[in-house]
Amino acid sequence: MSSLHPAVERVTQRTIERSKDSRRRYLDQMEREADAHGNRSFLGCSNLAHGFAGAEQDQPTIAFTQAANLGIVTAYNDMLSAHQPYGRYPEAMKLYAREVGATAQVAGGVPAMCDGVTQGFAGMELSLFSRDAIAQGAAIALSHAMFDGVALLGICDKIVPGLVMGALRFGHLPAVFVPGGPMPTGIGNKEKQKVRQLYAEGKASREELLKSEMASYHSPGTCTFYGTANSNQMMMELMGLHVPCSAFVPPGTPLRSALTRAAVHRLAAITRKGEDYRPMAKVVDEKALVNAAVGLLATGGSTNHAIHLPAMARAAGVLIDWQDLDELSAAVPLIAQVYPNGAADVNHFHAAGGIGFVVRELLGAGLIHGDILTVSAGGMADYAREPVLEGETLTWRDVPEQSGDDAILRPVSAPFRSDGGMRLVAGSLGRGIFKTSAVDPARWTIEAPARVFDSQEAVQAAFKAGELDRDVIVVVRFQGPRANGMPELHKLTPPLGVLQDKGFKVALVTDGRMSGASGKVPAAIHVTPEALDGGPLALLRDGDLVRLCAASGVLETSADLSARQPSPPPAPETGMGRELFALYRASADSAERGASPVLAAAGL
Template sequence: MSNLNPVVAHVTNRIIERSRPSRARYLALVARERDRHSDRGFLSCSNLAHGFAAAGEDKPAIAAGGTVNLGIVTAYNDMLSAHQPYGRYPEQMKLFAREVGATAQVAGGVPAMCDGVTQGFDGMELSLFSRDAIALSTAVALSHAMFDGMAMLGICDKIVPGLVIGALRFGHLPAVFVPSGPMPSGISNKEKQKTRQLYAEGKVGREELLASESASYHSAGTCTFYGTANSNQMMMEMMGLHIPGAAFVPPNTPLRQALTRAAVHRLAGMTRKGNDYRPMAEVVDEKAIVNALVGLLATGGSTNHAIHLPAMARAAGIVIDWEDFDALSGVVPLIARVYPNGSGDVNHFHAAGGMAWIVRELLGSGLAHADVLTVAEGGMGAYACEPVLMDDALAWTPAPARSGDEAMLRHVSDPFQPDGGMRLVSGNLGRGTFKTSAVDEERWTIEAPCRVFETQEAVTQAFKAGELDRDVVVVVRFQGPRANGMPELHKLTPPLGVLQDRGHKVALVTDGRMSGASGKVPAAIHVTPEALAKDGNWGPLALLRDGDMVKLCAREGSLSTTADLSARLPVPPPPAEMGMGRELFAMFRLNAGGAEQGGSAMLEVAGL
């Protein structure tokens, strides 16, 4: 691509060189698996009979062997609003497959937990490692070797990364990710946030808070703020794994059904049995990973992907790090403001121009790779168009020339801010991520005495007791993958926001995660090495004490303390908690890699 931004080109080439040995090993594995397992005819008659015993009218076609058979991996459950619409998808997809002479079977299901339900409670400590469990479940589903293509049904936080990781280990097969779309918009985000802070201050009760939350999260579909779930959908578009424009079309609409039908038809046409073979291993290459990263920065996406994207890349033999994020953030402008970075939600974003606008702007300015293989026949350029129904037929029209809402979407030439809003901060306290796109610029530098905690509940208690009513850097340690599974610390947002609104200089430093919807308080998150580090070592956060001066500066990219840590002994972590199944995940915690490497135990043990 002749007009490719030189920094984007440099980072891409750096990733290619860094990944050369691991990528070669991965592609060699894919080639071997393609030759061994891309035709179910190698199965014995007994194996094959087990595989189609309950396939009903599709049984003769699957038995004959020449027909394309698609494996559906579904994260359906009807507790999770984003995944509730998937309940009827398999039967529809089987019909769509028959329309093009193919068949489809549900290969298996994967767990799908909701961080919104577990946020701030014991179950949240299973959240990050549920991604490993999802990847493992995906591998189990596909291990039957009955399938010519993979249809992946998943939306939310750890679910899409887990599906990607698992599917990539079957990269000789083509894959299409099939979303279900966001729920209708509820009450304004500003109103919801105000009620949360009033509750944190004790000015409204639980009844008022529940009524407010229920008016926001109120029906089937993805939650409409631009957190990790919707950032997932953006990245699937930028990686070319969606039918173009599929990310943010509402559920239970004719257009949504048409996109699902198109996904099945397209997947059936990309298998090795046709003449347009597009294995997932070739779609997800170094350029696709860079495109996903650029999209994340351009839209102010979830900080959780500073962990998920490295893990997904590793599953394809690609090695990225936070320096790649930081370098690209310096040249990729922020061209979207979606709540919590702005006032409107993903429905407003979609109406204003949405993903078609983003892709058109990034390709046109040389900030994304156009020369990539995608599931769409038109390559990356096809994603600069938005889907419509014309006389009941699915078609695509070019992205609008003008933004439908300049408070939400802007041209690259007139961005909200010149950089991508995700900075690497580092120093004698470690390396962390700072999401500048969500924080007012005058708060990008905070220097104050710290107050150190081991749990977010202790922070809440100190807040209620008035102990934090001052300039303070709140340090919450022993929240990393090895300590307790790295839960999101979303319950810290309202009290810290209250302190900031009272005029105090406030920041958060933690080896844990914040929500993908983390907001206005400056924070260094995912700090690595975590306080409970590997091999008998300790991270610097384990050496901090109350009152140490801590400086967090996004401008300088620094995270440091003036305290002399060299002679201190570490504070030991709290004992590991049991209950809510946390004890069953001890093996994941014990083997977990660092946040910058993706925080995965499975990938560490596998040597990927």
């Protein structure tokens, strides 16, 4: 392993220094929790009896021995394809726990919504804050203090960050994420995108569009594009919270079952009851979080993690900002091309070498920390190997020296791009994120008159009326966390793509989010301060000249905004449960800090 890259060292040390006080307070709190609540024997007899009354054959073990009792926090539902396989996990995990003298109980369930279902509709306004509800749900599940370790069953967009945030507040316990794996490959992503764009142009019917989507999203397992869900899985590997290289093994296979078994056995081995105690608070530190950021950049992962990573970090007392991501991006090469950054999906990525290849390359180049504590005994080096079954025995072997397909995965010495593809853009219109890895470099700089909207529906109406058939920067404001929960503006991608394909210079600027699968149109997203909080987007008017440049990191207007009054925000929408999240909207802080109402209210 090479010495650490100077940029990675610089960002890590700055993060450690910036987080010195908050991290110390966090670790002190976790030590107090371990002493006060780290053993269920502190509970009264009636409390304990309530806690294992439903445990059937495990009752005597939980009641009268010091065996590890593992809490399962599950995000199972069978509407969410990625989480459908989790339905049968708890019963199997209880058997696996008994094999090593431990016990397991389902501590609780957390909500798990699918952004793919709510995308572009009212329910999407609950999506971001479902992360904080999940964190609270995990805390409720673990508040019984019955457990010595936590198995976290979650995969998708807000679910993994929410589970991380909740479990970190019980960081005196070890925690292992147990993935479920991706669905088989469906139709090609280019074909799927083509039908979507034809539908946006009125050249394909709804029936044709539905058939295309069904051929893409077709069975249990995680969606196969490299959006937020699969970026989550990569980050859990780079943070050392998975059994090594288990992220992209398909569901329903003997290897997947063996990895779940190994996760339970390992979790039982790293509790305080054993000799290899590895509390989550010590696993998720500044170095692990920098590793996650580097992995995200090296693989062209979801821009949603520009919000989730700071929130997860804050739950561990660590402070990370977009300047850190920008500096790392300048130093970290892009070594994977997975849709929407390329044609391949995660199954192709896994077959080409996958996470093991990525970790080996990053370790060899000194781009990630090899000395972090992980749930695996051998540390980060274990994540540079791939699991295999030899008969019925699970083992790990070195990944091949060469990529299985250099159109998907390349070594650090011959990357697709020299940088990681996520840039900070800033200026008179605020601070935002530009995902360059999916955008042709010829489109990194767009200067055009603004057309200002307060909703994506208004953009669609203008597009259908032909009002956007020109060079234009589409500004969609009042989409931030405090305005309406910061929904993803996924409906904008097809019409803006159509305009770009017609030869117009087009870009998007918004204080909302775009999908983890956001594609080829240049965009400044997550712009902060948001319009509702007096951000400069509220001062823009139609026709103002806006310049967006990823190359120089600029987001600005030549218009004089100083004498203007902000445009009034639209009235808050109700229905679809949105009114129940008014407290979350009122309490949320900025996107750069993680847009978290629960962390902001807690003063973290």
